Amino acid sequence: MAALESVEDVEAGPGLIGVLRDRLDGIADRWVGHIVAKNSAYLDTALVSLPDLRKSCRDNTDAVLRLLTGDAGGEPYAVIRAGARRQAERGVPLDSVLRSYRLAGLAVWQELVDCAAGDPALLELAGSLWLIIDEVSAEAATCYHYHRTELELLRMAEQRRRAMVDELLRGRGRDASFLEDAAVKLDLPADSPYLVFAVEPTSAGRPGVEMAAETLAAGGFRSVWQVSGEVLVGLVALEKSGPEAVLRRLRPAMRGRGGAGPVVAGLGQVDEGFQLASIAMATLPAGAPGLATLEDHLPEALLVRSPDLADMLVRELLGPVLDLPGREGRHLLTTLAVWIDTNCSVAHTATRLYCHRNTVLNRLNRLEGLLGRPLKGRATFVAVSLALTAWELRNVRERGRER
Structure with a gap:
């Protein structure tokens, strides 16, 4: 604190500093x-705009002037520490940070020379x-080093946590000693039931x-x-x-x-939960926000899990309809699909499609001829329903690729 005591002995000091306070904006611009x-390199590395940089320079200059007068009110060092933390987080080299403070001294000195050249108190x-x-x-260097160390410890802890989760998803939870360690490190119970999520980014x-x-x-x-x-995994106890x-x-x-x-x-079985959560996610349209549970999408999940069989189902059952020219096959x-959704009601299907019930009957008869089987019986109903679901999922995937 020797510098703070010495400035009090300079009679003209407070007067000159008062002038500098009036020129705070000019000093910040310098x-x-x-x-x-x-x-x-400081500006480039910091990824900060010039207006933000100017505000930071003005705040730091004000802190320096308050320290010069011994005015410690308002914690002038707080501005310095906050700036050092920001630069540490942005990865700005410490040499560039310290060089910027030397340039601050130069800017204040130049302003002093402009306003007090010849004043004996100037030196x-x-x-x-x-x-x-x-x-x-x-002070900036101390805070910078402390925060960089803190960030490095957080980074290492995050890496350990990521590794723990990845190992659990690979099935390491079956190892009792690893499971116990993972539960402690992740602060999760080992024997609680778990709901596992798979979520894609936007x-x-x-x-x-x-x-979450x-x-x-x-x-x-x-x-x-x-x-x-590329997927966000959620493990919820x-x-x-x-x-x-x-x-x-x-x-x-x-x-x-x-x-x-x-x-x-339990935590040791989250690998199975994640695999099934990923299948549930795949039952939704690509890129569409939403949350699907496996229990609510079991038929789609069966098809998603066996895409080759799903394509074969579409080809074998619906191929003759899809081969029709124009949009006739899609209309049929x-x-x-609407007929099945309305519990095989011709009247409700006609209402949903805004057409006459005879039109619906004609289309259903046409479908029976193309499919080579009556639209009756449990086996046909299940097969056709699954084939339609597979066809809709394929359309959804194709639309997702086009986005």
Whole structure:
């Protein structure tokens, strides 16, 4: 604090500093100009706009002037520490950060010379100025190193957590010692039932579900959400409530396509839950936001899990209809799908399609002739229903590729 004491002995110091306070904007502009001209790597690395840089320079200059007068009110070092933390987070090299503070001293000194050339107190104030710049630089360096160390520890912890989740998804949870370690490191119960999620990012690359862990924590659920490959994996412990409570909380937060598997017995079985959650996710249109549970999409899940068999089912059962020229085949299959959805009601199908019931009957007769079988009986009904579902899923996939 020697510099703060020495400036009090300079009679003209407070007067000159008062003048500098009036010129705060000019000093900030000088400092920005020096950074752009002599330390441009700082600006490039920081990924900060010039208006933001100017505001930061002005705030830091004000802190330096308050330190020069011994005015410690308002924690002037807080501005310095906050700036050092930001630059540490952005990965700006420490040398560039410290060089920017030397350029701040230059900007203040140039303003002093402009407004007080010939003043005998100028040289004494200059000594105090550079001592303050050294103190500010040392404070910034200390805070920078501390925050970089903190960030590195967080990064290492995140890597360990990601590795733990990846190992669980590979089936390592069957190893009792690994399972115990993973439960401790992830802060999750080993023997609780789990609901597992697979969620794709949005088309803009943002997370497919917003603040999932925080949303669930508000309801008393412990969970871990970790990116694995290109998919966000969610492991939700059902310690106090069933899966319905989790789904109610997450559905409004969905922004991408997601799936939830059936409940699994413990943390050691989340690999099975994730595989089934991924299948549930694939039953939804590509790129469409939503959350599918496997139990609600079992027929689609069967087809998604066996895409070759699904394509064969479409080809063998619906091929003669799909081979029709123009849009006739699509009109016939749409009629068939609506007829099945309305519990085989000709009247309701006609209403849904805005056509006469005789038109529906004619289309159904045409379909029976093309398919070579009557649209009756459990075996035919199940086969045709699955074939239609497979055809719709294929159309959904093709539309997703076109986006």
